[in-house]
Amino acid sequence: MAAFGTGADRPLYGRSGSPGFKFTLYAVLSVVTMYLDQRQHYLEHVRYVLQAAAYPVQLLVSSPPAAWRWLKTSVQDRQALRAENARLNAQQRDLELRSMRFEALARENAELRGLREALPPVAEKWLPAEIVSIQQSGLRQQMVLNRGASNGVFKNQAVLDAHGLIGQTIHVGPWSAEVILITDPEHAVPVRIDRTGLRTIAVGSGASLALPYLPANADIKVGDTLVTSGLGGVFPEGYPVARVVAVHRDAVQPLAQVRAQPLAQIDSDSEVVLVWFRGNHPAAPGAAETKGPGGDLKSGDPSHQPQRVVHPAPAAAAAVAAPAAAAAPSSAPAPGTAAPPPAGHQP
């Protein structure tokens, strides 16, 4: 590599090293940078600084469209404004009616589940953010928002619009945040089919989403809505993601080919919402993690605990409560009744 610097043109570059030497230096530097960045997060600080440096350019670039939007709204005539006002009023009335119904349903649901009080919504607070720039080139589906660490934005934060899930933040700068859209080929979101409850994973495929892991006989059809399943630890449960637009079942393929269109209307949005979720809510991504098998295993291995109690139990249980055990399926009630004692005696 260093031999490159010993060319005939060397005398030209006496001042600051030969280009061959400099090239070797910078090439090694880039490879080291790539290595560190690939091996996860050694370069978060470097990125933070570079993102701050990039922000003025991004802002500059986004100013013509922003100015155009501002101009368009400021020269809108009275008629159009009045029409929009009427439309928004109607929409607000609709939403109020629906939220009234929603509160009643939430209360009813809480009663049905035997909870003492209705749970607050899982979203704790949210922050509107403007889209500074957006990149939708097929290879990369990402955008930059005008909120960053100074607004409390953190990495892997969920981003929504009024219609559904948009994506999550991947790099946070001081005043800006980069968001990877759910349609990016490197992004996957755990979803549930709302109609059937079937869980799967929606992978970005450029302009739309693909569901590559569904067997050919899975119960899914065009028009089904996908909502977040709450697994994966980033998105809370129950937010709308996409609608199925195409289902292909090939007789020779073991898997169905399903395509879904995101519900979020990124093309027409100029503002999106960053959401903070309540950590201790059952529907929250964090709660799902501690509630799930992984979390339970940490606090006493329940899938093994009941069995350890049940295994010696049959002799005693059969002797003491023989009629009950005979009437009911023998193993089904046992874990349920046996579960509390070990949990109590464990600590």
Added chain:
Amino acid sequence: MIAESRVRLFLSAVVALALTALPLPPWLDVARPAFLVLTVLYWSINAPRSGGVALGFFAGLMLDVFQGPLLGEHALALSIVTYIAVREHQRIRSKPALQQALIVFAALISYELVLVIIDGWTGRPVSSYARWIHPFTGALIWPPAAAILGYGAGRRA
């Protein structure tokens, strides 16, 4: 002389970066030339002492921040292309515009090839034929772009 050309170089790089980041409709976005790469190539050929490989590296680093999933990827690709351009600048400079455009085309293809190889190594097999369109538009835009970038300098010389 060198200081003045550095100012021009810096300004043109910022403008090129802005053009690279400018939001465009998808059908136009696919054909968007790599403005910053073209600018870096121009300065490497016409003022190899004021920019050089360092310009390529830092321009590539900014590209990484704007559009790279991996920090250092564009930096490496652009360093390589810049180095070759700086090395061969006298030979390239003496060629007529049409041949220069062909050389730039080759440079853009090799730039994209390095990116594809790195993408493959790092487990990002995102292959799309769309990524091979920009070398063509880049070569097409080279003669006018070079004329614009060389406007002030050409008059003085």
